[in-house]
Amino acid sequence: MKPRLLDPFAQEYKQLLDTELRTLVEKLNAPPIIKESMIYSLEAGGKRIRPLLLFATLDAFGIDPHRGLPAAAAIEMIHTYSLIHDDLPSMDNDDLRRGKPTNHKVFGDAIAILAGDALLTYSFEVIGKISAEFASPDALIKLIIEMAKAAGTEGMVGGQVADMEGEGKSLTLQELEYIHIHKTGKLLRFSVVAGAILAGASQSQLDNLSAFAHHLGLAFQIQDDILDLVGNQQLIGKPVGSDTANLKSTYPQLLSLEGAKDALQRQINLSTEYLRETGLNTNLLEEITDLVATRDH
Template identity: 45%
Template sequence: MIDKLIAEKAVRINDIVESYLPPADGFNRTVCEAMAYSVEAGGKRLRPMLMEETYRLFGGKSEVIKPFMAAIEMIHTYSLIHDDLPALDNDDYRRGRKTSHVVFGEAMAILAGDALLNYAYETACKAFGMGEDIHAVASAMCVLAQKPGINGMIGGQVVDVEMTGKELSKEQLEYVYENKTGALIEASMMIGAILAGADEAKVAAVHKIASDVGMAFQIQDDILDVCGDSALLGKPTLSDEENGKVTYVTIHGIDESRRYVTELSERAVRELEEIGGDNEFLKELVIWLINRDK
């Protein structure tokens, strides 16, 4: 049942995200086509889904969430385009289709990633003209600007790149996971809470929940890289091992990794219940994405 609901919501979110993409015409047509190619490659749209469901948890009902949903997915897609580049993970397939640099060339893939990051903020800024609480929109913009940056996703990516093939401490690994993966999940849920008018204490609680979700999500990704089905995942398995990356599974083993994923999942759901509100789907979504098989 949850799989069907997620798929249905993902279709609707696709329509929202794609409606904000720039038209592919004029002299910049190629980069716009490359942007659309990667955004339209599909995926579960978990980040905008988490954002919208958190928004609903706190009673949000307006359209102001939509440009932020599109923006977070654009930022996520830019990060995937750059992750797949030969200089980083050097992957030829993503979500079951050829990656951007394989189709458009390395230079255009870099530009498409740059363009999506910039266009994400251009898109989110549309919320300022939607007649909503301008202070809430500004606060949401601050989160959207900070979490993908040097003290968030990029910071995690830096350590991930520098430490590939080297001994990685538990603290370094957790820093990578908390930032490279967790930062966008935190941004998604925090923005949903902020735009719905949640107070500082509730936003802080959401931040903590999202941090647990992000950590568990990445550890589950490590487990799937070892035990998963490449056909379901849409990408090759054992890529971390081939690229010389140390993961939570490398350090702690499969059993301990699975135990910790369960612990994080249960804590996140418990804290969601303590917040209150009425969004059973959000709790089910958190459980599903942490324990997913693809």
């Protein structure tokens, strides 16, 4: 089979996912305002990196990525709910996300809270309804448990709490990693693990893919911090280290810019090694890894 290129693959499945998300919400028998609010944030754009990881993982097993649509939709619903709640006045108090007014600015705080609740709840219904052709009942239960863990206090919610508690404090490298691994890492990792579970991966493939995604997630965060710094320097000539002033802990601040670049390379190497261990056709996942390492925005 000819290896697929990431760009057209990503475009094709992003479109399929967008349609799936809209269809899933539209068919709900519920007050129109809550459906509008859910769709508003689901369609607010975004890179859809989590669904892409899931689809690319299925492709690595030679399985039609279409099978991953409901699970990808469920994961994107959880990601979207977390953004809606994070943006609330009592949390990060953001008025804009990707240039669009945030959910609560359009629908009010009460509907925004409920839209988040609704998306989180619906994600479990959507994943629970995956056809028996695509996943055995045991695989489905495993998916559900892993998704709840990735999203809950031992995952995303725990990371958000730690992030809030760390605000205005100078963090250790260990504390910074705890936040990243939990707040964003666990759901990214679940996206890959979900693909592996749906594909009927062996335990060692599951372990290797899980480790791959763990290191990829850390690489992503380190590159984020580096870009923030380099971007700022080019844009407003802010000197390296000025983040220290507002006590925002970042990798370059804790490790120096060179140290952060080394750490990034180390995480990329580790993720690539784990990927190789799987013995699968991982060209799409490799392209995603390259993108993370070399992206400039």
